[in-house]
Amino acid sequence: MADHTARPAHTAQPAAEPGAALPRPTLESVAERAGVSRATASRVVNGGAGVRAELREKVRLAVDELGYVPNLAARTLVTRRNGAVAVVVAEPESRLFSDPFFAQHLRGISRELSAADNQMLLLLIEDQRDYDRVGRYLAGGHVDGVLLFSLHHADPMPETARRVGLPFVVGGRPGWPGAESERDLVYVDSDNRGGARLAVQHLRSLGRRRIATITGPLDQTSSLDRLDGYRDLLPDGDPDLIAEGDFTPDGGGRAMAELLARCPDLDAVFAGSDAMASGALKVLREAGRRVPEDVAVVGFDDVESIAAWTDPPLTTVRQDIEEMGRLMARLLLRRLADPTTSATRVAAPTSVITPTHLVIRASA
Amino acid sequence: MADHTARPAHTAQPAAEPGAALPRPTLESVAERAGVSRATASRVVNGGAGVRAELREKVRLAVDELGYVPNLAARTLVTRRNGAVAVVVAEPESRLFSDPFFAQHLRGISRELSAADNQMLLLLIEDQRDYDRVGRYLAGGHVDGVLLFSLHHADPMPETARRVGLPFVVGGRPGWPGAESERDLVYVDSDNRGGARLAVQHLRSLGRRRIATITGPLDQTSSLDRLDGYRDLLPDGDPDLIAEGDFTPDGGGRAMAELLARCPDLDAVFAGSDAMASGALKVLREAGRRVPEDVAVVGFDDVESIAAWTDPPLTTVRQDIEEMGRLMARLLLRRLADPTTSATRVAAPTSVITPTHLVIRASA
DNA sequence: AGTTGCTCAGAGAGCGCTCTCATCAGGGCG
């Protein structure tokens, strides 16, 4: 399709030996062809404000004919803007692979960024050394901002980002002491606590009285917040009804077995993730408990590839993961656009909490 | 940690107003501090070959003291190398989200690229318009090469990559007519056909005689190849034993139901993916067939989050997905490094087929 | 002693772009 318009460029070029990459047209060549100065050509390429319509057309034509595409490196060199944002994912292999969570999150981010003509750079942190590598990369000035994911306690990335002077937005409430009050610290999280309340409330409305919970790893705020929601409704609950998992099916199964051993009379379980719920379902089945007749189960996340495919399909708390990604990107873009926020103390960058709601299927 | 060495830079700088980003040190300033020319400083920064050890040390010291990091835009502008590779993923939402396949693939790629100090740029294609956007991006010269994923029939990306003159490597055997013979067309695929043979062979060795198969979408070469493998061992097989799925659990379930209706006497199923196998297991369970007693099931992929967690755990054909990603990256990097391959007809870029093998669990 | 060859350092020319600033044309005003 573009072939047609691009052809004249080739014929206009001095004949190049076949197979050799022909030199990319520059602004200079566009300007020459349009009979204007480089400055004017640049103006047109960048929106065309303040250029007579007639000239504007001439330049546009030249651009089309030559198939001109601006050289980003040159542009970045002078504007000091890359049009790129880094997404730093520091997550152990196990979860990154098993959880569609990240894919959805990334998609939301990618959508929002590309809508604003920004590129997404994915930086994976696998081991300790990678912190250095990524740190160096960020310091290299390849990106205008950073999106950070699921930080663990005392994660060095926010400090790194701050040191190299890059604006950043965090996914998930950061858990280190004082984080909440830090100016400049913007995060996006879902209403974990409220979601947990919904789950427990639903189980209670079903008449369940011995409601257990399987938490995620308790060094993550999402786990803690969900547990807090559970406790909100069961302030005097039996501590034996609480078991810690690790967000995997495996861990969920182990926690379920533990709970069954401690409290054989339990009649409901709220699992802190769909993955853990699926493990719990398996253990319950093996223990001869019927779901939901004997034990009602509610999950968290509403990850499609899990929740809808368990046996029985999982009632769960839905969080709009993609929307969270989109929000993170939007927040960061806003900070990038507003020069005042890049200075130290100005402006109020506000964190955002997205709502959660209950999706009722067969398991509860 | 870097704080300590970076400090002198700040104090050496003219006092900047607090909050304002201090200007990044340039090669020029490094050279000045080390008492050498910019050229020599550049040599040291880029390896230090051909520089006297004494000067080399001086420059290194200056770099450390100033916290110098090369400006990539400037470097790219002159070298015409970005140190970045685009990964273009054109996959419908459903599969991208549900399949850990991609995460693993990406991880392999990321590992290999970062080992060679290359950046990975993820470009997601969601709808038709994105082809343009990505095409423009690639034409923009942000990257040195492209990694293409799971192309569908007549996918325009390879042509786009070729038009903008970017070397590329494809994941999965391309399916369009004549693709095989195209020079410059390098791909990485697993031994789908051989893997399928392994699966069927195993089922036969178990004494199964009515072996059905659920294929993936037949416009993808991986599906076709697996079907071919199945047929290799069952050349005179009953065509009623073949049903088409879509790589999702749902589609696998539907296909299974179909098969049961057509051939109630089937005693084994080879599913073209673990996801489809999980759907099939569910349908079999609902139909009252015991697995593996009544019907043996073998999957494909060995995706951990599925295969090990089905009930019963899935016997499946394993392909080393991460290794495939790594291979793709390695192949591309080799093309980038070797200037001869960038010219048209030279060199023999070889595609790679990775082996598959059987992982035996409980379902067969 | 003259020549050649070699290693190492510096000078300087760009890479392609943006952006400031000077210039110039034209219109409204005193």
Next chain:
DNA sequence: CGCCCTGATGAGAGCGCTCTCTGAGCAACT
């Protein structure tokens, strides 16, 4: 009729880097 203001255009100075080319210095050869 001259002045200033506005708006459109072009000239040119870099952005920070790499890389070629020149030349200095020195050892080894004729």
